[in-house]
Amino acid sequence: MALGGGTFLTQNKKLPGSYINFVSAARATASLSDRGYAAIPIPLDWGVDGEVFTVTAEDFQKDSLKIFGYDYTHAKLKGLRDLFKNIQTGYFYKLMKDGVTASNTFxxxxxxxxxxxxxxxxxxxxxxxxxxxxxxxxxxxxxxxxxxxxxxxxxxxxxxxxxxxxxxxxxxxxxxxxxMTLGANGDDIEGAEHQDALDKLEPYSFNTLGCVSTVPTIADLYVQFTKRLRDQVGVKFQVAVYRSEADYEGVINLQNDVTDDTNVAALIYWVTGIAAGVAVNKSNTNKKYDGEYAVNVSYKQSELEAALKAGKFILHKVGEDVRVLEDINSFTTFTVDKNEDFSSNQTIRVLDQIGNDIAVLFNTKYLGNVPNDPAGRISFWNDVVKHHQELEQIRAIEDFKADDVVVTKGETKKSVVVSDGVTPTNAMAQLYMTVKVS
Incomplete structure (x- = not known):
């Protein structure tokens, strides 16, 4: 059955489903779903043709030769090793245009x-x-x-x-x-191949989507795909892209290139992995790069400050280490409804967790099953409160009160309206200290 989802302006939706808005508060058996799922279309010399294939971290370590055509330690799999440092499951699509299958007599x-x-x-x-x-x-x-x-x-x-x-x-x-002979990767990969990949990935559920292309129009294709699924379909995930012009909380805009690979955007593998794998109550701010690429971190202090202001995800040098400067997304046009809190990836992860979990809860337990009467709405309220209490217990949100959740009947007999107030917790990022000397 097709389900509706996404954001709403008025209560005028036709499809059954979950429609969830996130806005800033004016200033003066519900359970948490797992993280660690990434999706990434990539050029490959070997692998399933024309379909999404799923690889767990264990699969990658044990069966990389069968799955990707090379053993785990091969240089061709460097990007995938970076990706799997922080994820448990990857959804892959082999990007290939007019590829040819090798053969021999037998x-x-x-x-x-x-x-x-x-x-x-x-x-x-x-x-x-x-x-x-x-x-x-x-x-x-x-x-x-x-x-x-x-x-x-x-x-x-x-x-x-x-x-x-x-x-x-x-x-x-x-x-x-x-x-065997005559096997070939075919012609240069273009937008059509990326579009095919995104079409095939759309039914899957993941935390972060990665785009390894350096072509701006292809990066924008991934951005628009993410916007459509987040805002119209209600599927909450982020996309990691290389040097995009996006201004959107669902886009992680990587700036660093690598100096030891033909694809200067190869750091996308690691960024996609850390964004997908980080816990909902954690931040990637100051995370040490533990991958295999040589990352360009030649930035002045003023350039780093400008990058943060422009919503750019950037790594910098700290002593002998390369670390994430700040775990931010590309959103910079702040409004009353969406303030600067929405530029924090940790905040977005919490909100996405709530959006995805409550949508799954409603669509699987309540939609078409539970009467829209006071008892049914109290049951739904109880589940939402329990979910949020779990988030507070792991310190993903703070100062939560059960009264912050209000469940009422909507404008039709079938609709339910939830008013929900949460305060996401962010990791410490700045220290201001005054030392008095006597």
């Missing part, structure tokens, strides 16, 4: 891309039974499959690396085996 590579050219088939007569053949598959120097069968490819089982061609007689290969 088999075709499982996935498109140049890594398929490193596959080879070795066929030998079995030493114990000369009527059978030993068929070995190598990816580079790694033996990834071994089967002993009667001499026809129809007797072979497809693997995570190859699909066997139909009804081919198996004959002993020359020393070193028969390599």
């Amino acid at each position: 088999a075709t590579a499982k996935h498109k891309g140049v890594r398929g050219n490193d596959l080879k088939t070795v066929i030998e007569i079995n030493v114990d039974d000369i009527t059978e053949m030993d068929v070995l598959t190598y990816l580079g120097s790694n033996l990834v499959d071994s089967q002993t069968v009667l001499p026809n490819t129809d007797n072979l089982l497809d693997t995570d690396y190859v699909t066997w061609k139909s009804n081919v007689v198996l004959t002993a290969t020359v020393l070193g085996g028969l390599s």
Whole structure:
């Protein structure tokens, strides 16, 4: 069933669902969902074609060769190692335009891309039974499959690396085996490939989306995708992009480039990971960079101050370490409804946690199931209060009172209106101290 969601101006929605606004207060079994989920479309030499595939941190460590075509320590996976330092699950989409699958006489590579050219088939007569053949598959120097069968490819089982061609007689290969050829990554990746990736990722739930492109129009595509899902669909996540012109609380605008990679925006992997993986009651301010890239941190004090004022996420040098200056997003146009608190990623994480959790609670437990009468609304109120009390217990919000949540009947018999007041807690970031000397 299609559900509505997003923000609202008046109570005029047609689809059932959860519509949640966040605004600043004027100045004078509900449970917390997990974090650590990231989504990131990336160019790959190997991997599932045309679909989103899910990889856990454990999968990445144990099965990176099968999933990404390279062993865990390979230089090609440096960005992914940076990403997985702080996440538990990644949703990936292989960016590729007109890629070609490698093949040889006996088999075709499982996935498109140049890594398929490193596959080879070795066929030998079995030493114990000369009527059978030993068929070995190598990816580079790694033996990834071994089967002993009667001499026809129809007797072979497809693997995570190859699909066997139909009804081919198996004959002993020359020393070193028969390599696969003609695998290719295709043409330069353009906006259409990124759009395909975003279309496929839309049904998934994640905390942070990453864009590794340095092309401004592609970065803007990710920004507009994020705005639409946050504001119209009600799906709360942030996007990490490289040097965007965005002015929006859902956008983390990375400024630093790297000096040791052809993609100067490669630090996006790490930033996406820390934004997705940080706990709802924690901040990334002053977080030490523990990744593998050489990060450009050549900024003067005045440039750092200007970067913060402009909503730029930036890393700087602190002694021998490289650290996050401040955990902020790109929002700078403050208003009465959305003040400077909304530029803090920690604040946005708390609000997003509330928005996502209460929407899931309502859509799964109450929508279509619980009568919209006083008892039903009291039950919903109890669940919202319990949720917020959990947030206060872990010090994500402070000074919460049950009376801050008010649940009333809406303008129609089906609608429920919630007035909710929360005060997100932020980590200490500034120290002002006066020392009196006598």
